Amino acid sequence: MKVKGEEYRTVWMAGSSVFLIEQNQLPFSFEIFEAKKYFDTCMAITSMVVRGAGAIGATAGYAMAQACLEAPEDDREDFLKNARFEIESTRPTAQNLFYAVERVYEAGKKSTEAAIEEARKIADEDAADSRSIGIYGNDLIGQGYRIGTHCNAGWLAFVDYGTALSPIYMAQKQGKDIFVYVDETRPRSQGARLTAWELHNKEVPHAIIPDNAAAWLMAQGKIDMYIVGADRIAANGDVANKIGTLEKAIAAHEYGIPFYVAAPTSTIDLDCKRGKDIKIEERSQDEVLYQTGIDKNGNLNKVLVCSPGSEAINPAFDVTPARFISGIITEKGIINAEEDLIREIKKQT
């Protein structure tokens, strides 16, 4: 996607370095982060320089490729096993991460060049898949649709295009009159910061809403459909995604509003039979207690927004049961969230 007239992906490799859009600085400033070693790339994942299922996957693939470059000849196998473990430990809920690391790890058994090539391929596939999701998802968007979305499943969350936002970009490109309600997505506010930044950058009409307002807008008939991303899809169609997705899906179900999950088939984990098998990451309570923003002097400032002395609980994801999901928009087409269809489409990939 274009930023300030230049074409960018969220992550790329050049030489032995991995380059990333520094998403912790967005939406207030646009900076590029350079990770020189695989361990720096791990840190970039943990500290959320990069976030979002596809972008994490591509980044983890590049990290594994970096590890191949760094591996000492006399201890290559153990070094790579250990690196793999470290990379996999950065974000345990992200299915794409495990998928990418495994592919690059296996390629690395042949050669370092093969590992780097495999990592590049993963990134290219991610961009192509996102584009296909946009084409399929666009068919669901009618003229004049007002679309709700949660968190950021835009191009910033992938290598390019995105998942939940890709159909929206496609609809805009086709001249459809659309409006997007962007859930703020506390505690990290990826909606208010990243999705809003993306939509503003692409001039898609939108408004940020407090997470609490989604059901009320649905009750009033102001939302025609919801599209969200996924961090992991279980074999039975249960979906792990950013905390709050479940709440929106339950409300959409109550009001008969179509609720779609947009994700590449790489997000499907057939080894994970049902949602409750998915391990949910608990993150630091500071993400709830503090907020970072731009103060009146234009400086980034972190402020305590909760009552001093109280603690917070911060589950990063939740699991939405398949029965609340109208369909899954993949790069291969749109399917119902049913086990046989999920197995079938996964087989094609």
Place this chain on the structure above:
Amino acid sequence: MKVKGEEYRTVWMAGSSVFLIEQNQLPFSFEIFEAKKYFDTCMAITSMVVRGAGAIGATAGYAMAQACLEAPEDDREDFLKNARFEIESTRPTAQNLFYAVERVYEAGKKSTEAAIEEARKIADEDAADSRSIGIYGNDLIGQGYRIGTHCNAGWLAFVDYGTALSPIYMAQKQGKDIFVYVDETRPRSQGARLTAWELHNKEVPHAIIPDNAAAWLMAQGKIDMYIVGADRIAANGDVANKIGTLEKAIAAHEYGIPFYVAAPTSTIDLDCKRGKDIKIEERSQDEVLYQTGIDKNGNLNKVLVCSPGSEAINPAFDVTPARFISGIITEKGIINAEEDLIREIKKQT
């Protein structure tokens, strides 16, 4: 309630001034605001120095009493009519406000002294009603209960004790082992700031949760019941309350978790037949776009937390249909959210 060893109410009148706990300064500092004229008291309501159904009602009553004190003898009737209109315009969703203003306005037709006396009576009744709600509501709380609550319907929202939190204080007093999940309640974070401050002050075990996490905790069986307040209850049992209440109620209904509304019968508006007749206040988008908190130097600092250039929508309340409400805890007892029962209990008051 005791703060730093001294007994306080949220609002009281002394001489011709109205005194209020400055709730915009909480939880970071505890200050008293003095409103010398009725117009200052109006401003205190508008700018949310005071908030919460009961406290707004009592404050509006005192404002009307102040207007009686200020009314010029030769223009008393027009002055008071105009003052009444101004006071009623401060927060159009708050039923208690209209109720209190009317009572004091009518008393003011007799004498200014009668108006002041009536305003005092409203405040005393509010405190007594809140205490009764605590006694009734406590019967619903079992040993070891984990209770969810939204926004602040504690003593800060009333003259004393509160509504949703009053049963919790009563349960604590009786030695029950309880835990409270406090919805942050964006955009103004009254949960994270005021409810957490109250519970911390009274040493009730609790944790702040992002609004997005409520349904997920319910899905995991971690919440035994929800208790929230109400800004207005329609004759058919529909409840207007802080934005997000609807979302929690829908989720609680989905998971079979009892969802109670605690409110004095003065919150019931029989003239309002159903929820959709309730006018919902839209507040400034800046409440969503900016957050105020304490920076590392201990100063209050306002920061932009959203993507610059994007707009926000900020409905302050939503309406929860009666079918999602397990019961209404009033000062006269607990009733189902059914029209005949609501009319019956309202008749008793």
